[in-house]
Amino acid sequence: xxxVTQTPRxxxxxxxNKKSLKCxxxxxxxxxxxxxxxxxxPLELMFVYxxxxxxxxxxxxxxxxxxxxxxxxxxxxxxxxxxxxxxxYLCASSQGGQIYEQYFGPGTRLTVT
Amino acid sequence: xxxxxxxxxxxxxxxxxxxxxxxTYSDRGSQSFFWYRQYSGKSPELIxxxxxxxxxxxxRFTAQLNKASQYVSLLIRDxxxxxxxxxxxxxxxxQAGTALIFGKGTTLSVSS
Numbered sequence: 001x002x003x004v005t006q007t008p009r010x011x012x013x014x015x016x017n018k019k020s021l022k023c024x025x026x027x028x029x030x031x032x033x034x035x036x037x038x039x040x041x042p043l044e045l046m047f048v049y050x051x052x053x054x055x056x057x058x059x060x061x062x063x064x065x066x067x068x069x070x071x072x073x074x075x076x077x078x079x080x081x082x083x084x085x086x087x088x089y090l091c092a093s094s095q096g097g098q099i100y101e102q103y104f105g106p107g108t109r110l111t112v113t
Numbered sequence: 114x115x116x117x118x119x120x121x122x123x124x125x126x127x128x129x130x131x132x133x134x135x136x137t138y139s140d141r142g143s144q145s146f147f148w149y150r151q152y153s154g155k156s157p158e159l160i161x162x163x164x165x166x167x168x169x170x171x172x173r174f175t176a177q178l179n180k181a182s183q184y185v186s187l188l189i190r191d192x193x194x195x196x197x198x199x200x201x202x203x204x205x206x207x208q209a210g211t212a213l214i215f216g217k218g219t220t221l222s223v224s225s
Contacts, residue, residue, distance in 0.1 A: 031211045042117075043157075043201070043215040050211055090156055100145045100205045102213060104156040 002026055004105035006091050012111045015081060021108050023074040023091030029103075031096040032074040034066060037088040037107075049074060050096055081112045115140045115206045119216035128225045132189040134200050136216055139183070142207030146178055146185045149201040151218065157201055161187060192223045 004025045013019050025032060034046040048055040049068040063085075065077040074091055088109055092102040116139045126132045134148075145164055149157035163169045163176040163185065175188040185204075189196055199218040206214050 033212070040217075042217040045212055048210065048212055055210060055212075088156075094211055096211055100211060100213060101147065101159060101162055102203075103159060104149075107156045 004091060004093055004103055006089075006105035006108050008108060009106060010109045010111075012113060013078070013081065014113055015083070017081075018077070018079040020078065021076040021089055021091075021110075023076075023105055025072055025074075025091075025093040025103075025105075027093055027103060029093040029095050030071045031094045032068060032071075033092040033094075033102065034064075034074065034076050035090040035092065037090060043090070047076075078110075081110075083112050086110055086112045115204075115214050117202055117204050117214050117216035119200075119202050119219045121217055122220040123222050124219055125222045125224065126192050128192060128194060128223055130192050130223075132192045132196065132221055132223070134187040134189075134202075134219050134221065136185045136187075136202030136204075137183055138185070138202075138204045138214075140204065140206055140214075141180075141183065143204045144207075145205040146176070147203040147213065148174075148176060148187045149203060149215075151199045151201060153198075189221075192221075194223050194225050197221055197223050 031050045036044045047066040067075040088107045090107045091105040094102045148161040151157045161176040163178045169176045173190045177186045201218045202216040203213040
């Protein structure tokens with residue numbers, strides 16, 4: 001595997017389900033990100049982990065819960081989502097420090113029914 | 114609220130022409146600027162980075178930065194139908210650590 005990988009690529013879940021999105025980076029980076037991309041809207045930064053420490057983003061509902069067990073892995077735990085949460089969820093990583101270039105995974109297309 | 118502004122388009126150019134994509138940003142402290150290309154249904158792909166005023170060329174792509182005017186642009190020479198995509202401008206935010214602020218993107222359509 002190379003670059004940034006994400007699983008699953010597609011997910012359909014009901015509003016009462018609990019699921020998790022997984023991201024893995026093989027670039028030796030130490031910062032990882034979750035973004036949400038909805039139609040006609042800019043990329044929305046959800047969470048940042050730098051050196052495995054989380055940067056809070058107060059605008060993200062608590063039904064989204066991130067986890068970063070190490071610098072290569074990032075999870076987004078989902079529970080009791082709403083239909084408006086349907087979107088493309090993108091993971092990205094960067095070297096950190098003063099290097100801001102971010103590299104994206106292929107994304108998970110989430111549909112909440 | 115730090116912002117990155119792009120014309121949403123669509124920008125339509127004939128094959129072989131030069132496509133010019135523009136971006137303005139509000140944070141005067143920004144030091145790093147990026148262009149991403151995103152095909153429909155795919156994730157953004159980094160195509161250019163620029164850090165200093167002036168031009169940076171990479172193949173058919175040229176990024177131009179003017180920090181005094183808070184303006185960054187992307188020129189695509191000899192445009193090809195395969196360049197048809199949405200182009201996202203991204204800027205680092207001085208007070209936001211490693212995070213980037215993205216514009217909404219400009220959709221480019223190259224007709225053959």
